[in-house]
Amino acid sequence: MYHTQDMSDKNYFEFFGLPISYNLDETSLMYIYLERQRKEHPDSCTGDCVSFFADNSVAELNTAYQTLMDPINRAEHYLKVRRVSILDQLPSDFAEEMFNMHQKYDSIKNESEKEKFLESLRNKMKDILSLLHNLKEDDLEKFRKYTCLLRFINSFLEKVELNAYSRD
Amino acid sequence: MLTVGIDLGTTTTVIAIMKNGIPQTIPIDSGRKTTPSVVNYSKIENNNEILIGRKALSKMDYAHTVFSIKRNMGSNNKFFEKSPEEISAEILSYVKKIAEQKLEESIESAVITVPAHFSDIQRTATKRAASLAGIKVLRLINEPTSAAIAFGLAEKANGVYAVYDFGGGTFDFSILRLVDGIFQVLATGGDNYLGGDDIDNAILEYNVNQYDIVKITESEKLRAKLLAKTMKEQCNLEKLVEKECVIGGKTYLFRLSSELLWNLSEKYIKKTFKIADQVFSDAKLSHNQIDGVLMVGGMTKMQVVKEAAKDHFKTRIFDNIDPEEVVAFGAAIQADSIVNKNRNTLLIDVVPLTLGIETFGGGVDKIIHRNTPIPTVQTREYTTYSDNQTGIKFHVVQGERALAKDCRSIAKFELKGIPPAVRGTPKVEVRFSVDVNGLLNVSAREKNTGIEQNIVVEPSAGLTEDEMISMLENALKNITQDKERSAYISAKMAAERQISFWESIINDIPEPEQKRVENGIMRLKEYISNDRSESRDILNTINYIDDIVGHFLDEIISKRLSKNPIKIDEVKK
Numbered sequence: 001m002y003h004t005q006d007m008s009d010k011n012y013f014e015f016f017g018l019p020i021s022y023n024l025d026e027t028s029l030m031y032i033y034l035e036r037q038r039k040e041h042p043d044s045c046t047g048d049c050v051s052f053f054a055d056n057s058v059a060e061l062n063t064a065y066q067t068l069m070d071p072i073n074r075a076e077h078y079l080k081v082r083r084v085s086i087l088d089q090l091p092s093d094f095a096e097e098m099f100n101m102h103q104k105y106d107s108i109k110n111e112s113e114k115e116k117f118l119e120s121l122r123n124k125m126k127d128i129l130s131l132l133h134n135l136k137e138d139d140l141e142k143f144r145k146y147t148c149l150l151r152f153i154n155s156f157l158e159k160v161e162l163n164a165y166s167r168d
Numbered sequence: 169m170l171t172v173g174i175d176l177g178t179t180t181t182v183i184a185i186m187k188n189g190i191p192q193t194i195p196i197d198s199g200r201k202t203t204p205s206v207v208n209y210s211k212i213e214n215n216n217e218i219l220i221g222r223k224a225l226s227k228m229d230y231a232h233t234v235f236s237i238k239r240n241m242g243s244n245n246k247f248f249e250k251s252p253e254e255i256s257a258e259i260l261s262y263v264k265k266i267a268e269q270k271l272e273e274s275i276e277s278a279v280i281t282v283p284a285h286f287s288d289i290q291r292t293a294t295k296r297a298a299s300l301a302g303i304k305v306l307r308l309i310n311e312p313t314s315a316a317i318a319f320g321l322a323e324k325a326n327g328v329y330a331v332y333d334f335g336g337g338t339f340d341f342s343i344l345r346l347v348d349g350i351f352q353v354l355a356t357g358g359d360n361y362l363g364g365d366d367i368d369n370a371i372l373e374y375n376v377n378q379y380d381i382v383k384i385t386e387s388e389k390l391r392a393k394l395l396a397k398t399m400k401e402q403c404n405l406e407k408l409v410e411k412e413c414v415i416g417g418k419t420y421l422f423r424l425s426s427e428l429l430w431n432l433s434e435k436y437i438k439k440t441f442k443i444a445d446q447v448f449s450d451a452k453l454s455h456n457q458i459d460g461v462l463m464v465g466g467m468t469k470m471q472v473v474k475e476a477a478k479d480h481f482k483t484r485i486f487d488n489i490d491p492e493e494v495v496a497f498g499a500a501i502q503a504d505s506i507v508n509k510n511r512n513t514l515l516i517d518v519v520p521l522t523l524g525i526e527t528f529g530g531g532v533d534k535i536i537h538r539n540t541p542i543p544t545v546q547t548r549e550y551t552t553y554s555d556n557q558t559g560i561k562f563h564v565v566q567g568e569r570a571l572a573k574d575c576r577s578i579a580k581f582e583l584k585g586i587p588p589a590v591r592g593t594p595k596v597e598v599r600f601s602v603d604v605n606g607l608l609n610v611s612a613r614e615k616n617t618g619i620e621q622n623i624v625v626e627p628s629a630g631l632t633e634d635e636m637i638s639m640l641e642n643a644l645k646n647i648t649q650d651k652e653r654s655a656y657i658s659a660k661m662a663a664e665r666q667i668s669f670w671e672s673i674i675n676d677i678p679e680p681e682q683k684r685v686e687n688g689i690m691r692l693k694e695y696i697s698n699d700r701s702e703s704r705d706i707l708n709t710i711n712y713i714d715d716i717v718g719h720f721l722d723e724i725i726s727k728r729l730s731k732n733p734i735k736i737d738e739v740k741k
């Protein structure tokens with residue numbers, strides 16, 4: 001029985017032949033991914049290539065692609081590659097603001113105000129993302145902090161959006 | 169030896185083959201392209217012959233006829249002592265036999281289509297039906313993806329397209345990217361119990377209520393439902409349809425106007441748009457970012473559906489392809505491409521429903537998220553929660569809900585023979601893999617000893633259709649509640665762990681912080697003993713205490729370590 005190697009040790013930037021940098025061109029990544037699919041997919045592998053192994057290697061290709069295409073997963077992977085652990089708790093200088101986010105949201109009664117608040121969070125995420133893109137490569141401490149913040153706001157938004165969806 | 173594509177539909181079945189690079193349907197039933205997915209079992213009168221398709225329909229012996237068997241795929245329900253797989257196999261054997269006569273060559277293998285939202289159990293059941301019919305399944309592919317393949321190939325289209333697939337029993341919506349023969353599914357969603365059948369039922373119910381009909385036998389009902397279906401289809405061309413229907417010896421005039429048809433179907437059509445918009449949001453796209461919507465499935469022949477879709481999506485609508493053939497065409501193309509290892513078309517599909525494992529608290533640890541491209545492999549490590557525990561039970565579930573009991577149960581298994589050890593030390597790696605057919609394989613392995621259990625998920629179902637329907641309906645309604653519930657369970661577990669840790673070190677914390685930690689723990693205990701408290705209050709309190717304790721932790725630990733150094737041997741044991 002075959003077991004996957006621990007994929008978390010992999011460097012997905014190298015895997016796609018990309019420079020180790022948070023800034024990557026998503027369109028190029030997509031084309032690299034699709035071209036590799038065309039070569040490696042079990043449906044198109046011929047001759048010696050056994051479909052079973054093709055399955056596993058394409059599975060890894062899929063995981064790598066998904067990780068790099070998502071801005072937050074990519075940030076976390078970037079940290080891992082740079083051997084910096086991911087913060088699993090909010091840094092103390094943000095903690096208060098973030099925990100208040102829930103209370104603030106709940107205290108808003110008006111629907112359009114609620115939406116405005118969410119929009120401001122989405123914009124905040126965009127701001128943080130562009131900060132990440134512009135950070136110096138060796139400013140890992142800041143990178144780590146912003147990544148954690150992004151993850152936090154994102155899970156808050158996901159929760160609220162799902163709630164709204166299931167309400168009507 | 170031929171290979172074909174088969175669209176095994178809820179109401180109709182279509183079989184197609186590639187001829188000189190072009191897909192063609194093989195006419196089966198009196199030369200028609202489609203065969204009704206209907207089986208008649210009145211064996212005695214038919215000299216033990218089972219009737220299928222139009223022959224079964226024209227018999228009008230509704231007491232011995234099975235309709236829409238696809239709705240029961242993967243369940244343990246029986247009809248005339250036959251399982252859904254056996255009945256589906258009956259339909260498959262029939263189309264295979266007639267097609268072989270027409271083509272004068274035998275059919276060896278096929279690509280068979282399934283609704284994108286079919287669960288693992290329903291897929292396995294479909295595969296089994298095919299092997300009962302003597303057909304080797306080259307691949308199971310999702311219906312909307314199949315339609316996109318046929319469309320993409322015919323139109324040489326590149327870009328991002330959505331497929332709106334509204335059939336007799338199921339609704340699917342997928343968004344795909346087409347790049348030079350590669351079909352990459354970006355996101356998919358659907359409902360296995362939403363289709364034309366629902367509107368037929370609504371038409372029937374409306375008329376039955378109009379006349380206050382209380383007594384109606386099962387076979388009268390079936391006949392009336394077929395009548396409702398015909399009326400629905402005719403209403404497309406006529407403003408008012410009137411038909412006579414005999415119930416309990418009396419004749420009633422059933423009516424359907426285009427206005428009434430809209431009123432009765434609006435609810436279902438709106439539901440399809442809601443699902444579609446969730447798929448847009450999963451794909452992180454808005455309506456104006458796609459190049460068009462392909463209309464697939466018999467229901468999209470309805471004028472009201474087309475118009476509503478135009479209004480809703482405000483983008484190009486492609487309704488020029490034959491919605492009934494296109495799914496089988498895609499399957500035929502894919503079959504040909506697999507057999508010939510054709511590198512010009514390639515399909516990258518996704519997992520339609522999240523797969524996970526039930527956690528200790530009854531929640532779900534999501535292992536493969538919906539819309540993950542297949543094939544995929546994900547692993548997770550688990551451990552024991554009591555000392556000397558030698559077995560771990562796993563419960564694999566599928567669905568979007570937060571609690572395991574609300575998801576579809578896929579399989580249960582136990583990894584036994586773990587060497588006795590302190591809790592938390594064994595390392596059990598669970599590996600989920602989903603292959604290109606969308607079928608799941610689960611294995612578990614204890615890493616220190618290498619003990620292993622491998623399971624291939626089998627249709628064990630055990631759920632009745634009703635249960636499945638309510639499971640799906642509840643899924644969306646309860647997301648709010650669920651998320652909080654599972655967040656609460658995990659927060660509570662975290663709190664319990666932390667409390668026992670803090671209590672073990674509290675004496676080493678100096679005043680006044682010690683008092684603050686004590687108060688904090690008290691507050692936390694109140695929260696976790698009250699079922700109605702919120703996860704975020706628990707988490708905030710944990711963080712509050714953690715912050716205080718954190719200042720002393722290093723000191724306490726190094727003090728303790730110097731007192732009782734850990735012996736390496738002990739840890740190993």
Ligand SMILES: Nc1ncnc2c1ncn2[C@@H]1O[C@H](COP(=O)(O)OP(=O)(O)O)[C@@H](O)[C@H]1O
Nearest residue numbers: 177178179180335336337364401465466467469
């Ligand atoms: N011309 C039409 N006008 C309205 N509805 C139609 C028309 N043709 C087919 N339908 C409806 O489409 C549904 C069948 O769609 P189809 O895609 O064949 O389903 P499936 O693939 O689930 O068997 C039925 O509810 C049928 O009544």
